[in-house]
Amino acid sequence: MARIRTIKPEAFVSESLAEVSVESERTFFGLLTQSDDHGRHRDNAAIIAGLLWPLRAEHTSVHVEDDLHQLANAGLICRYTGCDGRRYLHIVTWSEHQKIDKPSQSRLPSCPQHQAAARCAPCKGTCIKQAEDSPSALRGLAEASPNVPRTLDPAAPIAASPREDADGTSALRQAVLEDVVVTRQHPGVRSAGQGPFAEPSPNLPRSLGKGSTPGSRILDPGSLVPTGRTAPAADVSANQLVGEYVASCHERPPSDVIGHLGRITKKLLGEGIAPEHIRAGLANFAAHPKHPSVLTSMVNEAMNARSSGLVRPEIRPNVPAHQAWTNPSNAAAAYAEEL
Template identity: 75%
Template sequence: MARIRTVKPEAFFSESLAEVTVEAERTFFGLLTQADDHGRHRDNAAIIAGLLWPLRAEHNSVKVEDDLQQLANADLVCRYTGCDGRRYLHIVTWFEHQKIDKPSQSRLPSCSRHHGADRCAPCKGTCTKRTEESPTPTRGLAEDSPNAPRALDLPAKPAVTPPGHAGQALAAQQDAFDEMAGTPSRAGAKSAGQDAFAEGSPDLPRSLGEGSAPGSRILDPGSSSPTGRTAPAATVSASQLVGEYVAACDERPPSDVIGHLGRITKKLLGEGITPEHIRAGLQNFAANPKHPSVLTSMVNEAMNTRAGGLARPGNRPNVPAHQAWTNPANAAAAYAEEL
């Protein structure tokens, strides 16, 4: 449930907020209204995007995840794993800027790094089941477990296998589970009579209309890709282009200049301008350093300047190329009709 919070005037010239983009700053102010009375909230980019950016479809969960990462790098929010195994976040300077009258108890786990002694909702007091903190969500086991459990906790005594294809599918599934758990395969075990049939099955397997492509079929909320089967092709990012510009400079430019160039470059890439034109504009800017706002004009110059002047005979064949005027060698012959 959203709440009314306090935003101090000092927030608009905060050096910490100046390290993040304007979009990330708005996400931060939005989290102030969505966090509970202890500054805690679920760390889920899709949920936060739906709460804070409902009328801005272009700012989807992928961009909100980038906002949260920027805020975490600036130590404005802390992302942690609760004792229930889920991801949460809390605003680091919450109690310095928010004065809550009669705060309600939080329903979310506390952060062991900042609030280790505070009340933890799942533990009904000080957290007794603290999990190990990780800067990024863990998506797999770091090492193999010596005691791998059997998948789905299958019973030790085998159940009766139904006849038909269902029995074969169950047997293949059991073999796959045994292989995952490290137990001996049942390939050498005595058959229960389900490996062969005298008559064909009346239920023929359905065929796919198209070939199956590798990759995940789950779409991220807010993704503009029509299918999640294949990853999008790698493209040049704004940070890479600005990084090339910084590497070409004799001295590292000020941070404000780099940040301004990065925002302009990101906007130009969003308009569909090719990285080659932006790279040419950055090279021109490196040779003639001015205010970062002129980068747009330099990119436009790189896009639309052609050799041969304004006539551009290659693009407009009916217009002759410009030729500089020279005095005729024989003035009497050149101006005979006028003399």
Template identity: 65%
Template structure:
């Protein structure tokens, strides 16, 4: 639930805030209103984009993820994994800048690096748990299990009993002593349904026969229209593209700029964007400069140079636009045929 928070004037002269982009500062201020009374929030770019940028369609979850990464690099927020295995973040220096009257208990796990002694929401006390993999049993066994044998050593089935004629019993039953102990066939005899089956199981194996390719099978998630995008060229890496950009510069750019560009280029290659479009975006970025977060928009300009509006399948560009009706200057000439 959103809350009313305070913003100090020192925020606008903070050197750490000056290291990040303007949109990252807005995301940082917006987190004040969404974090709980202990400065904690879910580390999910899609959720944060939905509550902070609902009316800015151009600022998507990808841009919010870039804002969060900038804030993390500047030391303004801390992203961590809680004791329940989920991702969270907290605002560094929250208790020094926010004075909460009667703070409520946090439902989120505490950061063990900064708030190890604070109360953890799931633990209801100081968090001492460590993230462990779930105890899911494997689907197949490499070695045979020692608890149960592979086959049951059952005795041979008894011979068919000859038919009884009159009051006389068969010779085998007449001569054998009475009682279950006298017949060793009844000792450790198994119940019905425990015999082994000789034919193999018709169930198909769980192993995948075809080789699995890295990356997502859906190259453009969230789009209801096919884009025709193919997988990127595996021979071109993000380091190669950024290296070409650095070589074209007169002076070597700062390390933060190169690292930021490398992360963005790697993300664009993972989306299946052709390296030629990324090269064009880097070339345009070298001409106009600015913050590295502008690179995706420059790559989009290279991919869609003549795109205008939000045209979709079924759009008819040849249909003339609607023209508002106006009174004719010469009514007699305009309606000569109808008068």
């Protein structure tokens, strides 16, 4: 949900903002309005492009990814992976320039580098993952407490403590004694100090079904025929493929061409087309530059091209291959059956 934020006059003479492009500066100002009350936001170029550049079709998610990269290099934002495994970002100087009267609790994980002590939404407090990685985490006890028995021998007699309550046994010692009695009666059962239940619990665990397969559960309502394709590899993105194409060009193509190719490449990756086929199509497009809309046809050509030419008898095995007409020297011998 967008919010009203403050932009100080000093922002326009900031040396940090002067290091990035004008488009990146606008993306930064837009992030101020879209981040929560702690300066956090999802690190997804497609989401940010839809929120901040809805009426600028020429500024695609590929350009927004470049804006975020510039802002991160300038130290204006910090991009991190939350304890839930997703990518997030937060504005580094948020607390210095934004004064929130009654900030609401963040629903996003905290940054392990700049907000380690802040509240983490998935952990409902200080981030558990950060606490485990911290060298100051809780370690094992150096020695056993003198108030708790270290080892209980089932065959040893139970001696009374000199410091007992009026009834003869303290509450803690009573729990320990019950634990020893249960252990002596049932040597194969290890008790945690609690007694047996008077009656079975009515909330019995339900039977678990088959394990859920990993991956997205969102189905495309427009797909009626399964394509059999799988999602592309996570380490290959549209930005990377278009970047390889730009690097192979002698001169940098216009921004409109790069943006159009980026949209088509992202759509092809979303359909599950292998990155090798898209890379081959981009290589063909670099060798024969045309309108960016022909990239889809070039990728299809790289996927379904056959080296055997147009004649493919294996498709219709009952029909013989085409044979070019020749003028026979002896017509009577060549067409004896027809004559």
